[in-house]
Amino acid sequence: MTIFAYFCRMKKIHIVLLVLIAAAIAVLITFLKGTSTYETVAEAKLTADKFVHVAVKLDKSAPVEYDAQKDPNYLSFHAIDAEDSTQRMKVVYRKGEIPNLIISEKLVLKGKYQTDHFECRDVQTKCPSKYKDDPNAAVKVIQKATEPAPAKNNSSASK
């Protein structure tokens, strides 16, 4: 009864406040329930058909399959787990070519593992920053600049 009496004495604005905050908390909880998880390649294979995020690297020993003239949407490649290089899987991506796939140092794949491959819905490429994290890249840039008289294709403008 006392609680009821307390509610009766509350201002309208306080009731609105409570309702809105309750709604906001409910939304956040629903959001947290709906979140996906980061998994390894091995875990993704175990939890097939579950939507997961997997951090991988491109397996450069296998070819990247993409033929724009045959099917401009179909891309497939092999990925190695970012942490465990023995874990490998085939990845199929149906949104076309991924820019910077070849030079990426890390990929975050979002999708589901299905029977023999990972159906990737979205992919995020992490490219090596041109110098900061990768001293070798910086050296390459410098060495390129220090080559004896670098060849230049001077495209003098037409007409």
Next chain:
Amino acid sequence: MDYIGEHRLPGQLGHFFIVLSLIASLVATFSYFKSARATTDSDAGYWKKFARFSFITESISVFAVIGLLIYILSSHLFEYKYAWQHSSRSLEFKYLLAGLWEGQEGSFLLWSVWHCVLGLILIKTSKKWEAPVMTVISFAQFCLATMIAGIYIFGWKMGSNPFILLRDSGVLDNAPALHLNFDTAQSFKPDYLSFIKDGNDLNPLLQNYWMVIHPPVLFLGFASTIVPFAFAVAGLWTKQFGEWTKPALPWSLFSAAALGVGIMMGAKWAYESLTFGGYWAWDPVENASLVPWMVLIAGIHTTLIYKHSGHSLRATHLFFILTFGFILYSTFLTRTGILGDASVHAFTGEGNSLMFHLIALMAVFLIPSFWLFFSNYKTIPTIKKEESGSSREFWMFIGSLVFFLSAILIIGKTSLPVLNKLFNIKKAPPEDPEFSYNSIQVYVAVIIGLLTAVAQYLKYKRTESKFFRKKILAPTIISVIGASLMLAFGNINYVKKGPGFQAAIWMAAACSLYAIIANASYIWIGLKGKLKLSGGSIAHTGFGMVLLGILLSSSKKEVLSTNSNGIIAPVSGMDDPRENLTLIKGVPADMGKYTLTYESDSAHPKKQLWFYGVRFKSKDGKEEFVLKPNAFVNYKGNEGLMANPDAKHYWDHDVFTYITSLPNPNRQEDTASFKPNKLKAGDSLFYSSGYMVLQDVRPVTNVPAEIAQILGKDGKIYETPLKVFSKTGSIFTITPKLTYAKGDRIAVPDTLTQENLVLQLQAVNPDNSIQLGIKEPQNLMKYVTLKAYKFPFINLLWLGVIVTAAGIIISMVRRIQLNRSSISQS
């Protein structure tokens, strides 16, 4: 050791001014603090004078620092890491500014510069509020100065200095060619600088005019949020609760306009060039700047409530403190790299020292402010009497609250990576991250649209229901008719997420339309067409347009390039959007209502940037236009494609296309081989689309000593300039080289990408004739793969942004005038 060619003076001056700004801002903080706490007028005046002098010194230092940095960038002084890292000789002048704020240090400087400008205006205008308000701002300046100090304190590196030399930065440490005796353990060669001929350049994606104007406006918005924050803190500190809201109001309005426009400039940029498929993706970086804006808007509305009814003063304090708090938090999110895999924006964190630095920054501002707020909470005046349900303030407060909570939800979701770090969990964004935002925010749009439409027609304190009904009747009827027509004939059919979401979109669209019509009418019904007084109504009309523009353009967005001629792949439970389309050069392809032909390609005269001409022809023959999306290909040795879209703009929609894939010359290398040809100087040689003339066969004479050392006694480098005359009329010069070193022959192929031509100087014969290998890897098939979208009613969004900003500015001017007249009256 002395190094040849280094310009040390600008750097030394830069260091000096950074230290000066650090000290001067600290002195200004202390003096303003003393002035605010002084008990006698003469004391206060004395400290204030000293504080002003310090703050002006500080401002001069900051301007000097930024001026020196611009000088270093524009003079291509690559001995400085900042110039090397963010610019190059080929970079156009306007992009030097973009290079300036591409870097961490430059963007902090930009922020600091705006604080100086705002601070100087406050010194001139804020009168009795100067001392406490400027204490806060001077302290913020001190904090920003620490970000670029680059000083070591007890082994902890505080900030990152923009004047650090390239050779001190570690970038060159692993390049043997620059060290004495090619030994990286030894020091640099005295003439190391002569090897560094060009800078690393600005990221080509950022070579865009938006990169020149978007950051300054956004940072003006960021910087200006400190003013209402400083006033709120000053009010709590000096216990003049509420009084500060008057001078703070025009500043908050200014900040809302600047930050809002800054954010939307970013959205326009994303729409125009970043090929994220739209202007807004709920990316953490976007959210991090939107959230403070939303809280600021809530704060502005509670300020008005307080002004007219005396309610909501506590909330106003809280909102302005949080606005600035979220600005700091957003800096923390975007600069430290904590977002990691969650954002498409690449941010490389400066490591842990920056992380702790920014956490310390948040703590040092927020802990004292919240302490002031909560310790004074009971004494902040409130009104015991409840707001009437028919009052404007009641509904305004609910609107502010909804806006604020919506901001909290957004930042909560955005902070998932922070939660992961804090609790050591590995939660990832949900399956459809955008929908997780949209599904909630669409209801916020319903509520805000409705409240925005109705609230103006209510009066503060209490509204006669007869009066209210009479005034709001006409706009409501018009809106109901308008919304019915829009929903009936507008084809707003977004069924992907089920009928519930579709209904929510319909409701939100109707409420936004109501907001537009009701607020536009209020200018005449309520304010009798006096535009000077209608800032609020204009801003709300604009905001309604923004909402409607977002709803229509997003729900009616169409993928035009749906692939219909490829093989139908087995769709195994996953959606297969098939959004890419390949066009073979010269062959018309079918794409929905259009026929597309890839007609031409052309190169940028200076950069490795190609333009692809694609003709769009509608099947009914009514429309025909050519779009030229472009792409950087293998820019500066980075294999890959960086595409920029092109769009055809109509008043009611945009047709938008960008390149997603191109034939890769490297990938096809194996299919063609070099065809050897014997040539003498003056001889010409044909290839598939032109001919070339051998100009000369000559040894390279100016070989640097250490290269000569590698070549050996009989080593030689030959070069053979060739003039290539293309059928298209272009003339190119290409100079293949051949190196003989210690018996080896090193031939590096040279590519003339514009002509799909690869040349290799294979041998130089004793009679000075040469053997030249020619390869034309992909003259068989030229194609592009692209995506095309239609964005309807996108212009409503951009127009809405302009109208909103104009309305806010009108309000601001009006508030300044009101403040002035109230001062002259008293």
